[in-house]
Amino acid sequence: MRHHLLATTIFLLSTFVSGHVLADCDFQKPIGRCTARITLDSTSGSKPSYSAEITVRSSAKSCSKVEYFLDQTPHLTILKNTNSDRESLFGTKPVSRKNIAIQKCTAYANGTLAGKKAGGDVAATAEFFRGHWKGYAGILLFRGPVEVTIDSVDGNRAVGSTYFPGDGTTEQVDGTIQGNSLRYTYTDLERMNITLTKKGQNSVSYTGVGEGGTVTGTLTRQ
Structure with missing residues (x-):
């Protein structure tokens, strides 16, 4: 009986470890x-x-x-x-x-x-976007503050929000990560397609394309 219980315990433990990456x-x-x-x-x-x-x-x-x-x-x-x-x-x-x-x-x-290969590289890149990003974006010399917060990353999907301190408005973020870029669309105010692209370990470029033109800037990790 003891041997049966021990074997069952070992089997359950090995199943848990193999199915869950710590x-x-x-x-x-x-x-x-x-x-x-x-x-x-x-x-x-x-x-x-x-x-x-x-x-x-x-x-x-x-x-x-x-x-x-x-x-x-x-x-x-x-x-x-x-x-x-x-x-x-x-x-x-x-x-x-x-x-x-x-x-x-x-x-x-x-x-x-970070240590995974192949498919793991995609996950590591996706995790890069998680966190709070802050900077300025605009057209030419007309720029305003932008704060992007990515609260969760699940596979290649990223969810969070963007806050514009200048006018106090907020846009929801529900985007897709492809390689070094995160793409999503603002729909609450003026429709605009946004792309965040990795520039360095703690910086991303911010590009927005809408009917009013193209907005660019750089955000840094806070």
């Missing part, structure tokens, strides 16, 4: 911002000791850190092979969602993707 996160190499969300699952305790169970989620599929505060106390959740995890919080007063404040979410390089 992330090789480089937490010394941030690649951009991500979006975090915290849900309050349960609370307990009485004066002067209270506790709560929370779930911390990140828009990055793996390799991210979420920093947040419970009142004035800083907390950090590291997400390596997942995009969510449960945590326990403790305090001297009742814990509510109102006194949990997310400070930031940071995505980090995944060495597993």
Whole structure:
């Protein structure tokens, strides 16, 4: 019986490992911002000791850190092979969602993707676009600030948003990655086809083609 259980355990473990590629996160190499969300699952305790169970989620599929505060106390959740995890919080007063404040979410390089060949190269290139990009774009001398945030990358699809600080408007990004370029279309205001093209490890060219002409610029990773 023991031998049967051991064999079953080994089989299940080998099946899990072969079907799931573990992330090789480089937490010394941030690649951009991500979006975090915290849900309050349960609370307990009485004066002067209270506790709560929370779930911390990140828009990055793996390799991210979420920093947040419970009142004035800083907390950090590291997400390596997942995009969510449960945590326990403790305090001297009742814990509510109102006194949990997310400070930031940071995505980090995944060495597993970077080390792959062939199809893995496509994934590594796609991951390059994830993060927060900031710069200026326009026609000739008439330029304005542009901020592009790519929250998630799934295969060759990238989803996020573009913010224009000059007038406070936002456009959604739902684009396709092909090689070193990410292409998508603005439709909320004036229809414009946008292309982000990799220039360096932390910079992309920004090109927009619409009825009003062609807009160009350069954005850098923040």
